[in-house]
Amino acid sequence: xxxxxxxxxxxxxxxxxxxxxxxxxxxxxxxxxxxxxxxxxxxxxxxxxxxxxxxxxxxxxxxxxxxxxxxxxxxxxxxxxxxxxxxxxxxxxxxxxxxxxxxxxxxxxxxxxxxxxxxxxxxxxxxxxxxxxxxxxxxxxxxxxxxxxxxxxxxxxxxxxxxxxxxxxxxxxxxxxxxxxxxxxxxxxxxxxxxxx
Numbered sequence: 001x002x003x004x005x006x007x008x009x010x011x012x013x014x015x016x017x018x019x020x021x022x023x024x025x026x027x028x029x030x031x032x033x034x035x036x037x038x039x040x041x042x043x044x045x046x047x048x049x050x051x052x053x054x055x056x057x058x059x060x061x062x063x064x065x066x067x068x069x070x071x072x073x074x075x076x077x078x079x080x081x082x083x084x085x086x087x088x089x090x091x092x093x094x095x096x097x098x099x100x101x102x103x104x105x106x107x108x109x110x111x112x113x114x115x116x117x118x119x120x121x122x123x124x125x126x127x128x129x130x131x132x133x134x135x136x137x138x139x140x141x142x143x144x145x146x147x148x149x150x151x152x153x154x155x156x157x158x159x160x161x162x163x164x165x166x167x168x169x170x171x172x173x174x175x176x177x178x179x180x181x182x183x184x185x186x187x188x189x190x191x192x193x194x195x196x197x
Contacts, residue, residue: 076100129161
């Protein structure tokens with residue numbers, strides 16, 4: 001195998017879930033059938049790596065200093081949803097009618113991985129909360145141990161700024177059957193039950 005082909009396969013392995021066999025299959029496919037599209041992919045990838053940064057307000061991916069969501073004056077300025085990643089933001093935008101603002105942590109508190117408050121931009125978040133415009137901070141971190149620790153820390157930040165924190169509901173999924181729900185999810189759902197009106 002040529003060095004350039006080996007380099008291409010190795011470069012493709014940087015993608016999540018792509019092992020050596022998958023990378024080899026992709027490289028061969030591009031070289032055998034999709035050279036034109038491969039060149040377009042390479043050009044677009046290079047431009048994206050050079051030009052896409054983070055929004056100065058919410059930390060989401062953006063080519064501009066302020067992203068389109070933050071620049072949109074029709075969005076609710078009193079609600080701020082805090083998510084772990086741009087993927088979470090996209091999921092909320094696509095699945096819900098939420099029309100407020102966002103803040104992207106780009107991770108969750110994890111001292112073992114070297115992710116503390118500085119890496120998550122929590123000083124920037126505190127400044128945003130201190131502006132006085134936000135009334136509710138919706139904490140939408142994942143229900144993992146690190147996500148729950150992050151949610152607790154975020155709730156303290158909100159309280160300190162006089163902002164009402166709320167947390168996404170967790171528990172039994174719609175359409176799920178209790179016998180198939182894992183123990184920790186069921187225990188959390190049982191502990192978080194609420195009165196029906």
